[in-house]
Amino acid sequence: MNQNLARVCVVLAGLALRGQDQHGFGPVEPVPIPEMTATRHDGVRVALREVLQGRRSAVQFVFVDCTTACPILGSLFRKVDKSLGQTQGQLVSITVNPERDTAARMAGWLAQFQASERWIGLRLEPADLRRLLQVFKQEAGPPTGHTLQVFLVDDAARYAARTIDMPSAASVAAELRIGMSGGEAPELSTRLGAASGREVYDGRGGVLGTVGADRLDSRASRCSGCHGARAEGGAEGKTVAPALTREALLTVRERRGGPSSAYTERTFCEGLRRGVDPAGVRYSDMMPRYQIDGRTCQSVWQFLTQPTGAK
Ligand code: HEC
Known part of the structure; x- marks a missing residue:
């Protein structure tokens, strides 16, 4: 095995394990996948767009x-x-080493994981690989620099969303279930949102906060660090991070001296962005501010307020 490839792989894996994410995640403006042909792991030449059409x-x-x-x-x-x-x-697993990885090698790789029929390996011509990586906003470099994100392509063969580096299996499965059998049931979509909301809550979602002018890293930004692994609330010295359970958020009550209020998704997200509660009272500066997009914030809200609680 190529020594250099091996070395950079180690670096990559380290990065992934530290849970770093500079790229954000979530939905993107849909971009059609370009026309190109690919070699499937069974050796058959296929049109990439056709392969991708009809299911996520x-x-x-x-x-x-x-x-x-x-x-x-x-x-x-x-x-x-x-x-x-x-x-x-x-x-779909695409090789970033088309010079070396033949269809047969890809087939062997898939076999290691007992891949079912839904899982295919593809080899693209190097120029096509570069074009495809561009669609996903990835630099085409040596194979070892490849991304650890997963990219979601919708049933119209459009790039529609991406995950964090090394996402959880649950979050990828959730994305694939969206839109199945003519649209997801609301209850299901809430469950999916909650699954990715948990990742943000635990600091695996690439959402970083700021305190004053200081940008926090993913460790300091994670909600669980202050509000507890189960959103039960936490205290360090005199600083108390309140519970963020379904009950704590949805019950009308006095918060930090203001008139009684309860959270809705809107006021919750405003609170994260602007640092004010539903009664208009400012949070202390111990609560970071977050630049968080609507869908990501919704998923955190769904996670915290799901009827089974934040478990
Ligand atoms: C560095 C510690 C810290 C982190 C990280 C943190 N918080 Fe907080 N949070 C606090 C503190 C302290 C308060 C109490 C502020 C106050 O009462 O003025 C608070 C308050 C809140 C409140 C108000 C609750 C209420 O009852 O009014 C919400 C909602 C909240 N945080 C959500 C979050 C979410 C969601 C995240 C992650 C995206 C997060 N926090 C990350 C420390 C933190």
Whole structure:
């Protein structure tokens, strides 16, 4: 195995394990996947757009000789593969080392993970690979620099969303279930939102906060660090971070000396962004400010207020 490839893989895996994320995650303005042909792991030449049309796909980038990050990406898809219903979604692993990875090598790689029929491996011509990476806003560099994010392509073959680096299997599976059988039930969509909201809450969602002019890192930004792993609230010295349970948020009561109020999704998100509660009283500066988009904030709200609680 190429020594250099191996070394950078180790670095990549380290990055992923530290849970860093500079790229954000969530939905993007849909971008059509360009026309190009690819070689599937069974050796058949296919039109990429045709392969992607008709169901949602999760796309990851790997290469066969990568022994650290890619096996983790492989087991991630394996978990997703096992957790989905038969007709739900498609998993696509694209090699970033087309010089070396033949269809047969990709087939061997998939076999390690007992890939079902929904999971395909693809090899693109190097120029096409670069074009596709551009769509996902990824630099085309040496194979070892490849991204650890997963990219969601909708059933009209448009790039529609991306995840954090090394996302959880649950969040990828959730994305693939969206829109199945003519639109998701509201209850299901709430569950999906809650699953990614939990990642943000735990600091795995790439949402960073600020205190005054200081930008916090992902560790200091995570809600769980101050509000507790189960949103039960926490105290450090005189600073009390209140409970963020369903009950605490939805009950009308006095908060920090103001008139009684309860949170809605809107006031909750305003609070994160602007630092005021529903009664218009400012939070202390111990509560960071967050630049958080609507959908991401909604998912945190759904996670905290889901009837089963933040468990
Ligand atoms: C560095 C510690 C810290 C972090 C990280 C943090 N908070 Fe807070 N939060 C606080 C403190 C302290 C307060 C109390 C502020 C006050 O009462 O003035 C607070 C208050 C709140 C409130 C007001 C609750 C109420 O009953 O009025 C909400 C909502 C909230 N935080 C949500 C979050 C969310 C969501 C995150 C993660 C995105 C988060 N916080 C991250 C410390 C933190």
